[in-house]
Amino acid sequence: MRKNLVWYILFFTIAVIYPHFVDPSWVDIGTTFALYSVVALSQDIVLGKAGMFDMGHATFFGIGAYTAAILNTVYNIPIIYTIPIAIALSALFGIIISWPIIHLRGDYLLVATIGFNIIFYQALQNNLFGLTGGPNGIFGIGAPVIFGINISSQRAIYYFAWFILLITMLIIYNIDKSKLGRAFHYLRESEIAAESFGVNKRFYKVLAFALGAGVASLAGVIFAVQYAAVSPETFNFTQSVLFFTIVIVGGPSSIPGILLGTFVMFVVPQFFREFATARYFVFGIAMILTMILRPQGIWPAKFGKLPKYLTKES
Amino acid sequence: MEIFLQQIVNGLAIGSIYALVAIGYTMVYGVMKLINFAHGDLVALAAYVGLTVLMQAFGMHLSNLWAVILMFTVTAMFISLFGIILERLAYRPLRKAPRLSAVVSALGASLAIENGIMLIWGPNIKVFPSNIFPSTRWHISGVVINSTQIAILLLSIILMIALYIFINRTKIGTAIRASAIDQDAAKLMGINVNGIIIAIFALGSFLGSIGGLFIGIYYRELYFQMGWIYGLNAFIAAIIGGIGNIPGAMLGGMLLGIFNVLIAGYVSNTWSEALTFALLIIILIIKPTGILGERVAEKV
Numbered sequence: 079m080r081k082n083l084v085w086y087i088l089f090f091t092i093a094v095i096y097p098h099f100v101d102p103s104w105v106d107i108g109t110t111f112a113l114y115s116v117v118a119l120s121q122d123i124v125l126g127k128a129g130m131f132d133m134g135h136a137t138f139f140g141i142g143a144y145t146a147a148i149l150n151t152v153y154n155i156p157i158i159y160t161i162p163i164a165i166a167l168s169a170l171f172g173i174i175i176s177w178p179i180i181h182l183r184g185d186y187l188l189v190a191t192i193g194f195n196i197i198f199y200q201a202l203q204n205n206l207f208g209l210t211g212g213p214n215g216i217f218g219i220g221a222p223v224i225f226g227i228n229i230s231s232q233r234a235i236y237y238f239a240w241f242i243l244l245i246t247m248l249i250i251y252n253i254d255k256s257k258l259g260r261a262f263h264y265l266r267e268s269e270i271a272a273e274s275f276g277v278n279k280r281f282y283k284v285l286a287f288a289l290g291a292g293v294a295s296l297a298g299v300i301f302a303v304q305y306a307a308v309s310p311e312t313f314n315f316t317q318s319v320l321f322f323t324i325v326i327v328g329g330p331s332s333i334p335g336i337l338l339g340t341f342v343m344f345v346v347p348q349f350f351r352e353f354a355t356a357r358y359f360v361f362g363i364a365m366i367l368t369m370i371l372r373p374q375g376i377w378p379a380k381f382g383k384l385p386k387y388l389t390k391e392s
Numbered sequence: 393m394e395i396f397l398q399q400i401v402n403g404l405a406i407g408s409i410y411a412l413v414a415i416g417y418t419m420v421y422g423v424m425k426l427i428n429f430a431h432g433d434l435v436a437l438a439a440y441v442g443l444t445v446l447m448q449a450f451g452m453h454l455s456n457l458w459a460v461i462l463m464f465t466v467t468a469m470f471i472s473l474f475g476i477i478l479e480r481l482a483y484r485p486l487r488k489a490p491r492l493s494a495v496v497s498a499l500g501a502s503l504a505i506e507n508g509i510m511l512i513w514g515p516n517i518k519v520f521p522s523n524i525f526p527s528t529r530w531h532i533s534g535v536v537i538n539s540t541q542i543a544i545l546l547l548s549i550i551l552m553i554a555l556y557i558f559i560n561r562t563k564i565g566t567a568i569r570a571s572a573i574d575q576d577a578a579k580l581m582g583i584n585v586n587g588i589i590i591a592i593f594a595l596g597s598f599l600g601s602i603g604g605l606f607i608g609i610y611y612r613e614l615y616f617q618m619g620w621i622y623g624l625n626a627f628i629a630a631i632i633g634g635i636g637n638i639p640g641a642m643l644g645g646m647l648l649g650i651f652n653v654l655i656a657g658y659v660s661n662t663w664s665e666a667l668t669f670a671l672l673i674i675i676l677i678i679k680p681t682g683i684l685g686e687r688v689a690e691k692v
Binding site for chain 1: 421425427481482485486489490491492494496497500502503505506507508510511624627631635662663665666672673676677680
């Protein structure tokens with residue numbers, strides 16, 4: 079644990095000094111990396127920890143971004159107050175969406191979540207209730223003000239996004255160490271065994287969706303602030319596929335794995351921008367090769383270690 | 393009423409295309425429990441290959457009929473081979489891996505094929521020639537049916553009947569059904585499961601390639617991302633019918649084709665995809681195994 083802590087401190091130190099050495103477009107990429115990592119970690123609560131095949135997570139990311147955008151531009155509510163509303167709304171949606179489909183097994187659940195993502199996307203495109211702005215989206219989203227500090231400069235948003243990532247990692251760490259994380263773990267390994275241990279299956283599965291949805295929408299709010307605009311394309315089903323792939327390629331329920339996965343799936347393609355036409359062809363083949371060489375993910379999570387107080391001789 | 397019947401006829405033509413593609417999904421899922429996300433892009437690839445073959449055939453001054461026959465045979469052979477190679481390279485190494493790793497591999501294959509099409513044929517829309525089938529139309533009590541629709545319906549029905557007989561009456565078909573029920577038991581009975589999986593990919597890709605060519609002939613516009621949309625629709629058709637169940641895929645395809653056309657005709661064009669998925673979710677909630685799927689008891 080102490081060794082891990084050193085690595086995390088190093089990771090965040092690099093993140094803190096990073097924007098002072100690169101040009102502005104790479105600061106933006108750093109911000110988006112942090113936000114995508116948050117979404118991928120929230121996806122992992124559902125997919126990696128609770129073991130439910132969710133391929134529609136961009137929906138919750140989008141609910142966060144659009145809630146903040148609509149409340150801010152139409153009702154003039156400051157961004158900072160839209161954050162709790164967005165999280166609550168998204169978690170509520172997570173519960174409403176997952177409640178009727180939670181009993182579906184494996185691939186059926188995957189398809190149902192794809193379905194919700196496509197319904198959400200088409201609702202945005204068709205300017206639902208005249209609020210979502212249609213295919214162009216919403217422009218002119220304001221910046222949050224915290225303790226009198228206006229978070230509008232590029233660097234301020236960058237640090238804010240990384241702060242959110244830090245908080246998310248702490249949340250995930252705490253889930254892992256708590257009753258909640260153990261319940262998810264049981265459910266993933268064997269639902270019947272978990273039920274016989276007294277784990278309420280439906281409650282914990284819906285809770286996983288609600289948690290994942292809430293955290294993803296938090297990232298969505300900051301994402302809307304970063305670009306001062308939201309548009310349907312960013313919350314398309316293909317984005318859900320990206321988050322899904324990040325978790326599986328990186329290593330399900332492994333925090334370093336998911337950070338690495340986000341780096342590989344989102345940052346690495348940015349290096350090859352000049353090969354725009356060929357890069358996704360190569361990328362697809364790289365995905366196949368990665369899975370063949372590392373079927374458990376690049377940095378898989380380790381389980382099965384007994385806690386110290388059990389192995390220590392007394 | 394006439395408009396309604398016209399919609400049904402159009403829906404059946406589209407539905408039989410979905411059915412052909414859906415069979416590929418359902419057969420692979422039945423035996424391997426894998427959603428082959430690359431199948432839709434294979435269908436798109438078939439349309440592009442078919443167009444190229446057709447242009448070459450016209451370049452050689454072949455008559456219309458021979459050019460079409462050449463297009464169907466060459467494309468079907470090429471895509472079947474492609475399906476077999478895809479399975480060998482992208483799926484077989486992952487047979488023992490966690491299931492989602494194979495799904496990601498399929499997504500990677502889909503991405504590679506889609507962008508491979510763009511690299512070879514370019515990002516612009518390609519258009520199929522309109523004079524492939526004679527432009528004869530039949531008027532039956534106010535309903536107009538053109539020769540393309542007749543050809544699609546007839547050929548699809550012939551292929552599906554042939555497949556049904558193949559699956560239910562031949563030795564290989566029995567082996568395929570056995571592998572779908574229990575792979576390990578099938579191995580113990582002396583069935584070469586690897587060979588069965590190759591056969592499934594060849595068959596599925598073959599039917600998918602016919603579906604892709606029909607898409608080209610019927611809709612005429614080809615773009616490199618089209619595999620996703622048709623693939624997703626066909627996959628929904630497979631689930632509606634009961635995934636793993638071949639007659640189910642046929643039924644699901646037809647129903648979905650009619651549903652799509654009716655929605656576009658009577659409700660709204662801009663909400664069609666959302667409504668298709670809403671239908672799917674409702675069916676999943678009411679009957680998770682699809683219309684013809686059998687209920688599988690949970691093993692303890």
